[in-house]
Amino acid sequence: MKRQIVLFFALAMFSACNKSTKSNATQQPTLADYRVGEKWVWKYKGVTTQGEIRSEGEDTREIVSVDGELGMTIGTDTIPVADMVKPDESETPKYDWPLEVGKKWKFENSWTSQDGTKGTQSQDVEVLSFQEETVEAGTFMAYKIQYKGTISNSRGYSADTDEVWWYAPEVKNFIKLTQTQEDFFYEEELIEYSKPQ
Known part of the structure; x- marks a missing residue:
């Protein structure tokens, strides 16, 4: 279930930043920012403090054309990119646009996982920095964004x-x-990013 929660937020992250303005703030991307053939691959691993591996593998997303409209493949699903880039009208959004260092807000969310488990979370968010970060896919300028709070679900967790x-x-x-939750640590890292020339 933890993998499903993280995948939900990974999808939400796709409707995140793209363009930097002169004030070093990043705006939400638009439909025009995506191209057919663009591809992302992450490796992920979730481990308990006792060393038990609860999830491990790779996650691939790709931009495709479906009946002339852009979509993103996520597992066996394809999500319309137009839906992903719609502005979030929530008062407690995952991302408060534009992103810039020092910005703070509250994120609250309710969700249902694929197995029917319902959950909620409430987190305080802060953009801590914007600097170079190196991962397996390369070195990129990146915002470091921290989310701290609580998560609970209908199973008593x-x-x-x-x-x-x-x-x-x-x-x-x-x-x-x-991501750290009590005795569980989860990590995900981009290992490949490619786009059409």
Whole structure:
């Protein structure tokens, strides 16, 4: 289930930053920023403090054309890119545009996983820095964004959370993610990014 939660946020991250303005703020991307053939591959691993591996593998996303409209493949699903880039009208959004160092906001979310488990989370968010970050896919300028708060679900699970996302406007996505929940640590890293010439 933790992998499903993280995948939800990874999708949300796709509707994240793209263009930097003169004030070093990053705006939400538009439909025109994506191209057919653009591809992202991450490796991920989730481990308990006792060393038990609960999730491990690779996650691939790619921009495709479906009946002339752009879509992003996520597993066996294809999500319209037009839906991903719609502005979030929430008062407690995942991203408060434009992104810039020092910005703070509150993120609150309710969700249902694929197995029907319902959950909520509430986190305080802060953009900590914008600097070079190196991952397996390369070196990118990235925002370091911290989410701290709580998460709970309908199965009685409740935990404090501390997540850090490194978001690179150049690739319109996160390049690294770390998440700590009680005795569980999850990490994801971009290992490949390619776009059509």
